[in-house]
Amino acid sequence: MMSLTFLPVLAPLLAGIIILLARLGGLNLQRLLSMLSVLLLTFISLELMQQAVQGQTQVYTLGNWVAPFGIVLVLDQLSALMVLITSILALGALWYAVTSKIDAKGSHFHVLFQIQLFGLNGAFMTGDVFNLFVFFEVLLLASYGLLLHGGGAARTKGGLQYVVINLIGSTLFLFAVGTLYGILGTLNIADMAVKVSQAQPEDLGVIAAAGLLLLVVFGLKAAMFPLYLWLPQAYANTSAPVAALFAIMTKVGLYAIIRVHGTVFGDSAGELAHYYAPWVLGLGLITLLLAALGVMAARGLREQVTYLVLASVATLLIGLGLNSAEALAASLYYLIHSTLIAGGFFLLADIIARGRDQIGDRFISANAMPQAVLIGGTFIFGAIAMSGMPPLSGFFGKVLILSSALDHEWFMTILGIVLVSGLLMIVAVARSGSLMFYHTQPDAPQGESLNSLAYGAVVMLFATGIILVIFAHSITLLTESTAQQLWQSSDYIQAVLNTRAVGGN
Amino acid sequence: MELIIALIIGVLTTSGVFLTLRGHTFPVVLGLTLLAYAVNVFLFAMGRLTIGLPAVIDPTQAEYADPLPQALVLTAIVIAFGMTAFLIVLALKSRSELGNDHVDGQSCPEGEIPVETDVQKQIQRNEQL
Structure with a gap:
């Protein structure tokens, strides 16, 4: 073949x-x-x-x-x-x-x-x-x-x-x-x-x-x-x-x-x-803390999402820095989740900005956007997934990473920073959500109505958050075998160096 | 020869870093170009410095220079060339859109695009004098 x-x-x-x-x-x-x-x-x-x-x-x-x-x-x-x-x-x-x-x-x-x-x-x-x-x-x-x-x-x-x-x-x-x-x-x-x-x-x-x-x-x-x-x-x-x-x-x-x-x-x-691992872990922890502060300080939804992306990167860096096959498997699970959900969240932010006309995605109260219930519901879904609350995939990813950190000597520091930054993110996202969907001005101009075809893209990407939970077992099995393969890097080395030329001798 | 090459790389890198840290786009572009030169010479030197040796095996010569860094440098030069061209165009675009050539778009209030006219500049200059 x-x-x-x-x-x-x-x-x-x-x-x-x-x-x-x-x-x-x-x-x-x-x-x-x-x-x-x-x-x-x-x-x-x-x-x-x-x-x-x-x-x-x-x-x-x-x-x-x-x-x-x-x-x-x-x-x-x-x-x-x-x-x-x-x-x-x-x-x-x-x-x-x-x-x-x-x-x-x-x-x-x-x-x-x-x-x-x-x-x-x-x-x-x-x-x-x-x-x-x-x-x-x-x-x-x-x-x-x-x-x-x-x-x-x-x-x-x-x-x-x-x-x-x-x-x-x-x-x-x-x-x-x-x-x-x-x-x-x-x-x-x-x-x-x-x-x-x-x-x-x-x-x-x-x-x-x-x-x-x-x-x-x-x-x-x-x-x-x-x-x-x-x-x-x-x-x-x-x-x-x-x-x-x-x-x-x-x-x-x-x-x-x-x-x-x-x-x-x-x-x-x-x-x-593995001499690089402590660097990755330490810098990941600092990044996570700063990203959480960034999420709090953001002035617009898209800016907030960028800091949420940063936070997910930082969580992954921590997972890599933990430096074990178990942590690597957990990080890979979190990587699938964070990439797809973050992508969907950026698209959702654009939909919200369009629904709010001139105000865009800035955190100022505006008119209730068309189909606010549907968009708001999607926002809650994305916010829960991104900030790592149950029952969605972000939560499982974080739990897996934290449970693989149990034996690490920095465990208390890691636990503290991951949980505190998680709390900060939940507070910030809840605040921005309530500001955009509840504090509405009745006489402000209304924006575009929802483009349902474009909305489909958000649904598709967010659906992976549900799939990752429903099929969590088989996906963790997959990431575990991936991590195992990576951990035994000699297999990779052998495979590359022992490849022979096609048709050669 | 090693000393000269090392000094050249050092001077190029120092100047490059200094210029890259400036606030205007033009010195930054120049700085990045110098850094690219420095890294090209550096890559070249990593194949060990040899004089008068062929890059491709020649039966009459006992030794040959390492051809791989030369290939790498060639790739790096082409990429750096393209990137610099792109950066210059982008710098010009940002000069026209932001109204100044600061890397961080300085003196540009939020949501506003300042257009400095020549007259205003002249007035400012007179005031400074």
């Missing part, structure tokens, strides 16, 4: 090119092609997920050059899971963009959207650090275009800062990659892990420094303290479907930490084994 491993990378790229050419056929043709491409991607990623859960790590050698000399695409359970989340999120975001006609506000929305997916899937599947850098640049370039889609002064301002900070991040990435190559002589992640375990003692300091520099870069992508300041500006000011798709962007940084640091500085790394 032919390997499908390269399809999640190739399909969006080809779709992007075709959609660019289809410009002559008008926007509707572009929309159709874009939707078809994302649907196709969803089916491919479902199929790949099914293949991946059988436990075999699939390796695709690009140009038939075997690792460590060539670049490989690797499909294990984690990459399959990330690709699947991306395509589901993309489906929701794209559906919203098409139905609310946001994609018509500037040119090339669909092209950029597909290239963004190309970069994301590439970053999730590559087995080479330099290639990871290239895919980071691809997804960043597309994200710059998407971020500025529609224009406007606030968007430009946030966009400029986003571009500058990410360019600095790219430079740091290259410094780290260069240093690692200079010492280890390889950039293949699996091969790097082998080389680190055989490294001379005098080289360990430099390797550790380069590893931490990489952590800074990934932390910047993931919006880890103190590198999160770009996120609220950029996400709160961009258009809703773009912000929704960007819910996965911070997770790219987290994924890179799991993949690169987890493999290279895994159990086999000797003195350097």
